[in-house]
Amino acid sequence: MKVTTEYLYFNTKKRQEFVRITDDLAGIVKKSGVTEGLMLVAAMHITAGVFVNDWENGLIHDFQVWLEKLAPAGLEYRHHQTGEDNADAHLKRTIMGREVTLPITNGALDLGPWEQVFYAEFDGQRKKRVVVKVMGE
Amino acid sequence: MKVTTEYLYFNTKKRQEFVRITDDLAGIVKKSGVTEGLMLVAAMHITAGVFVNDWENGLIHDFQVWLEKLAPAGLEYRHHQTGEDNADAHLKRTIMGREVTLPITNGALDLGPWEQVFYAEFDGQRKKRVVVKVMGE
Amino acid sequence: MKVTTEYLYFNTKKRQEFVRITDDLAGIVKKSGVTEGLMLVAAMHITAGVFVNDWENGLIHDFQVWLEKLAPAGLEYRHHQTGEDNADAHLKRTIMGREVTLPITNGALDLGPWEQVFYAEFDGQRKKRVVVKVMGE
Secondary structure: OEEEEEEEEEOOOOOOEEEEOHHHHHHHHHHHOOOOEEEEEEEOOOOEEEEEEOOOHHHHHHHHHHHHHHOOOOOOOHHHHHOOOOHHHHHHHHHHOOEEEEEEEOOEEOOOOOOEEEEEEOOOOOOEEEEEEEEEO | OEEEEEEEEEOOOOOOEEEEOHHHHHHHHHHHOOOOEEEEEEEOOOOEEEEEEOOOHHHHHHHHHHHHHHOOOOOOOHHHHHOOOOHHHHHHHHHHOOEEEEEEEOOEEOOOOOOEEEEEEOOOOOOEEEEEEEEEO | OEEEEEEEEEOOOOOOEEEEOHHHHHHHHHHHOOOOEEEEEEEOOOOEEEEEEOOOHHHHHHHHHHHHHHOOOOOOOHHHHHOOOOHHHHHHHHHHOOEEEEEEEOOEEOOOOOOEEEEEEOOOOOOEEEEEEEEEO
């Protein structure tokens, strides 16, 4: 069995930004030499997430409008009494998800035709990290 | 270590439908010969999901009413400018989740007494696929 | 390869309560002897969840207010026609998530500086269980 660990780093220009990482992950599978197994991809920060969905700018816009409706910025969150101003980012990442686990089959990510993996930043403009763990044979 | 891969296929009669798949998954565990390990169950389409909850028709109805409230169909989503009409399905699947990972213990799915696994279709009436990856010994 | 299974038990005083379990999980990693691998942490009850977020009481309060807004108790849910009164707990747990998968690196949980793992109870005051499966080498 092989287990490998990689980290992806992000420092987005905007506070909220979705970054496609499918190709980075495909590269990590190749480098790992694993042909059958699982890949965990998880945000290491609690105001960011990882999700799988469509690579279509209109839908990415829709996601962001929708998240703002479900978990608005600028409310009087109790978390802000600590000096923070990002409670909404914690809530938004909860909707989108912290992590995905991807199957590796025949030496490649076993994804459907429209599946793309994204890093979802909700409190960016600073250095953030994603852990990628590959386990298999 | 063993790693096996199976696919489940769906073509639901209704646009939105929840299909119980616990027994299919239990069969895949047996077939795999794995007695201790993990099973990843993931939708391969971005308008469908996989989740664990109660096998009770009233609650399934409640879930669907609730999802319609949180992520309504028929709004003027920007995604629809591409000719699509299913932005709500992408959002609904995000709430319910793309995937679950299930423990395998003593040769069977290690689920609580009320845990049932469902395929959640939000844009059906066409062929869709779920990947099931078993890894363990 | 090693695979180990542990269960955590909860019986919360309040109906809704978030319990930090990071240290319990760190202990399970040590006990398992696994230095590189994955840990699945999953609620075995469908009115409870497991999530990763901030250990800050203000934010925990914000989460609970937010969940009450997105999935209110006391509505006329169809699930309640069975005699149950906890449909909101099923919905709330769906938002927060059933499970997390954590990476194990160099013999410890590979978590970001602010990541804390919580058990999220939405229908407590009774005995509940979480399964913890460690797989690796």
